[in-house]
Amino acid sequence: MRVGLVLGEAFSGLRRNASMVVSVVLVTFVSLTFVGAAILMQVQIGKMSDYWVDRAQVAVFMCREGSTQTTCSDGVATEEQLAAVKEKLDSPALSDVVRGVRFEDRDTAYANVLELMGDDYEAFITPAQLNETYWVNLTDPTQTDVISEAFTGMDGVEEVTDQMQYLDPLFSALNVATYIAVGIAGLMLVAAVLLISTTIRLSAYARRKELGIMRLVGASNRFIQTPFILEGVFAALVGSALASVAIILGLQFGVNGYLRGQVDFVTTWVGMADAALVVPVIVVLGLVLAAASASFAIRRWLRA
Secondary structure, three states: HHHHHHHHHHHHHHHHHHHHHHHHHHHHHHHHHHHHHHHHHHHHHHHHHHHHHHHHEEEEEEOOOOOOHHHHHOOOOOOHHHHHHHHHHHOOHOOOOOEEEEEEEHHHHHHHHHHHHOOHHHHOOHHHHHHEEEEEEOOOOHHHHHHHHHHHHOOEEEEEEEOHHHHHHHHHHHHHHHHHHHHHHHHHHHHHHHHHHHHHHHHHHHHHHHHHHHHHHHHHHHHHHHHHEEEEEEHHHHHHHEEEEEEEEHHHHHHHHOOOOOOOOOOOOHHHHHHHHHHHHHHHHHHHHHHHHHHHHHHHHOOO
């Protein structure tokens, strides 16, 4: 097979269908950008989840003034009840579950509240209104139920709370956003495949006399098909390259330049190392889809 002749036919087809090629490039660019963004979003969710799961704690809130729980019928948790909870946390039964324990008394809790909310709340909150708390870090963050079952209903314990329950809605919302991005990307990829197929068929129709002559002189189907496949692959390659640039620029200016400075509670962000893994994926995806759709379209046309 003469490579020069095949490439010449491919570029001739690109010139003849320039407007359709531009459409393929743009649709491929948009769809692969969505695919790359969805992948990076899922990677970011994973990074955030790993960070917060490792640091999330289970809080064992002791009874305070005004507690209405049945376990607080005696009022504020006594020293004996505090000691009983501490002893249970340090017991061999929980040694494989508990990684560390930090006790926070009312004065410390009061200082933390004022630091978080501001000194204006000093007139509305008193240390007596706050709980003494055991903050428990777990060896396996998925075993929060063990702590909850061990201390719920224990005298002097008002409530056992898992911090991850406050983060679950955030991760759920981010996952939904990822699914939406994947759905849009899927629709755009379908549009790109259909557009590539249409472009190849129109190109073949415009050159039907040339193809007829090539058949008469004995040209093989592979020789006839290859220029058309290369047309689709070239358009997809340009679209993939644009999508890769868009992803890199989005990370550089959107994540590194803006989000890192605006969102304080997220400390681990996706970076160029993650983009280096995503870019080859979307390039290969674009080329494979283009080659497959172009090959299918020209084969059907030649059989027609």
